[in-house]
Amino acid sequence: MEIPAASSKPSPWRIIAASVRGSSHEKKNQPCQDAVRWQSLPGDSWIAAVADGAGSAALAEAGSAAACAASLDFLGRRLREVPVPATEEKWRLLLADSLQAARQALVAEAAARQAPLRDLATTLLLLAVTPEAVAGAQVGDGAALVADSSGNLLTLTRPCLNEYLNETTFLTSESALEKPQLQFRPGQINQAALLSDGLQMLALKMPEGTPHRPFFAPLFRFLETAGDPAAAQDQLAAFLRSSRIQQRANDDLTLLLAGRIPSPA
Amino acid sequence: MAENIKLEEAVEFAENPEPRCPCVLLLDTSGSMKGDPITALNQGLIAFKEDLSKDPLASRRVELAVVTFDNEVKVRQDFVTVDQFEPPALTAQGQTFMGGAIQKALDLIQARKSQYRANGIAYYRPWVFMITDGEPQGEPEVIVQQAAQRLKSDEANKRVAFFAVGVENANMARLAEIVVRTPVKLIGLDFIEMFVWLSKSMEAVAQSRTDEQVALPPPGWGAV
Numbered sequence: 001m002e003i004p005a006a007s008s009k010p011s012p013w014r015i016i017a018a019s020v021r022g023s024s025h026e027k028k029n030q031p032c033q034d035a036v037r038w039q040s041l042p043g044d045s046w047i048a049a050v051a052d053g054a055g056s057a058a059l060a061e062a063g064s065a066a067a068c069a070a071s072l073d074f075l076g077r078r079l080r081e082v083p084v085p086a087t088e089e090k091w092r093l094l095l096a097d098s099l100q101a102a103r104q105a106l107v108a109e110a111a112a113r114q115a116p117l118r119d120l121a122t123t124l125l126l127l128a129v130t131p132e133a134v135a136g137a138q139v140g141d142g143a144a145l146v147a148d149s150s151g152n153l154l155t156l157t158r159p160c161l162n163e164y165l166n167e168t169t170f171l172t173s174e175s176a177l178e179k180p181q182l183q184f185r186p187g188q189i190n191q192a193a194l195l196s197d198g199l200q201m202l203a204l205k206m207p208e209g210t211p212h213r214p215f216f217a218p219l220f221r222f223l224e225t226a227g228d229p230a231a232a233q234d235q236l237a238a239f240l241r242s243s244r245i246q247q248r249a250n251d252d253l254t255l256l257l258a259g260r261i262p263s264p265a
Numbered sequence: 266m267a268e269n270i271k272l273e274e275a276v277e278f279a280e281n282p283e284p285r286c287p288c289v290l291l292l293d294t295s296g297s298m299k300g301d302p303i304t305a306l307n308q309g310l311i312a313f314k315e316d317l318s319k320d321p322l323a324s325r326r327v328e329l330a331v332v333t334f335d336n337e338v339k340v341r342q343d344f345v346t347v348d349q350f351e352p353p354a355l356t357a358q359g360q361t362f363m364g365g366a367i368q369k370a371l372d373l374i375q376a377r378k379s380q381y382r383a384n385g386i387a388y389y390r391p392w393v394f395m396i397t398d399g400e401p402q403g404e405p406e407v408i409v410q411q412a413a414q415r416l417k418s419d420e421a422n423k424r425v426a427f428f429a430v431g432v433e434n435a436n437m438a439r440l441a442e443i444v445v446r447t448p449v450k451l452i453g454l455d456f457i458e459m460f461v462w463l464s465k466s467m468e469a470v471a472q473s474r475t476d477e478q479v480a481l482p483p484p485g486w487g488a489v
Binding site: 024202203204205206207214215218222235236239248250 | 276423
């Protein structure tokens with residue numbers, strides 16, 4: 001797990017994330033194969049990525065880390081250097097290019113390690129939040145949820161609906177970039193959550209993929225009232241490791257929570 | 266400022282039905298299985314239940330059905346979770362109606378999937394695990410051909426993962442013509458080892474994801 005230090009720049013956003021190893025991975029002595037990263041951008045914007053390396057892939061943790069890093073580097077650079085996309089179409093192109101950048105990073109990583117590309121199999125979720133809109137992209141399982149200013153929590157990108165639960169699309173698949181989910185919603189959002197597939201069955205009503213509100217409401221309240229972000233992150237990780245969760249989910253678990261904190265003024 | 270929220274108490278979980286992982290055991294009970302082979306097979310089934318019961322997630326998710334074939338194709342056990350699975354005491358007699366048995370296994374799976382879908386239950390790709398010591402016998406050849414054809418199409422469309430295991434004098438070449446995945450030859454009558462391996466594989470399937478192919482640990486009980 002790699003979590004960047006919180007920015008010292010005042011931002012209306014509070015973002016915390018935790019990624020913990022699943023009990024089945026502990027049993028098999030596998031590392032945590034999820035990765036999560038985010039970065040703040042000028043103008044109260046931010047971007048985040050969650051990737052879930054395939055349990056069956058030999059270098060899954062390298063794949064998920066590389067996919068997160070490459071997609072965020074690319075997306076962050078583009079959002080800093082050129083005007084923020086003004087239309088849905090342009091957002092979709094930018095997100096598709098970011099997924100492409102992540103895939104290319106996996107191809108390069110596989111070549112450098114002289115390993116087959118499938119050894120780096122990972123899913124990838126990307127979220128970009130600006131004061132005017134939110135845009136998300138997803139290949140494979142997991143979900144991104146956003147709440148508008150009136151608190152309506154909606155699923156932005158959802159678990160892919162393959163017939164079988166254990167067969168998802170990975171960024172390394174031939175067809176991964178043929179039809180990724182690319183979603184755009186105009187308007188300001190106040191909250192967002194990204195989760196890897198280990199939490200899907202607990203946080204979402206399946207197979208529709210709609211949010212289970214009693215799961216998210218306490219988490220967002222916790223985020224809002226949390227003091228020190230580092231301590232809050234530890235508490236979030238402890239929650240993900242708690243027996244209540246571990247009894248029901250044995251995969252790696254990643255959760256990123258973001259909330260716009262009302263300014264004290 | 267900190268409203269002290271205990272996440273472990275405050276967060277409520279969505280109530281989704283437990284996902285299911287269906288597995289059909291398709292077992293040859295023809296006359297040639299009489300004696301040691303059928304005894305070893307019965308012991309293997311008991312070991313299978315014992316091993317699978319030890320994994321809490323697999324015991325909630327894996328559903329087993331048993332179909333036997335000799336001169337008759339019989340559903341000995343329709344899909345149940347491991348706790349309700351009573352290993353049958355099988356006896357051996359008659360010929361080897363393998364074609365009809367394959368059709369029956371694929372029918373059972375198709376019906377089970379419809380039930381899952383109707384109830385909003387997520388599921389894993391179903392497995393059929395066929396064990397035989399011979400080759401199709403006593404059935405019209407066209408029935409065997411139709412079964413092989415359907416199996417090819419079901420594998421190609423990912424409807425099922427069908428594994429065949431040959432015991433003792435099984436006709437491995439003939440088996441390879443009928444099934445898609447390379448059949449495995451059981452070493453001796455080590456059914457216990459084989460079923461423990463199957464149990465471990467089901468546990469792995471029931472708690473992870475794979476990319477396209479079902480990834481299996483290499484069997485220590487057989488040879489390709």
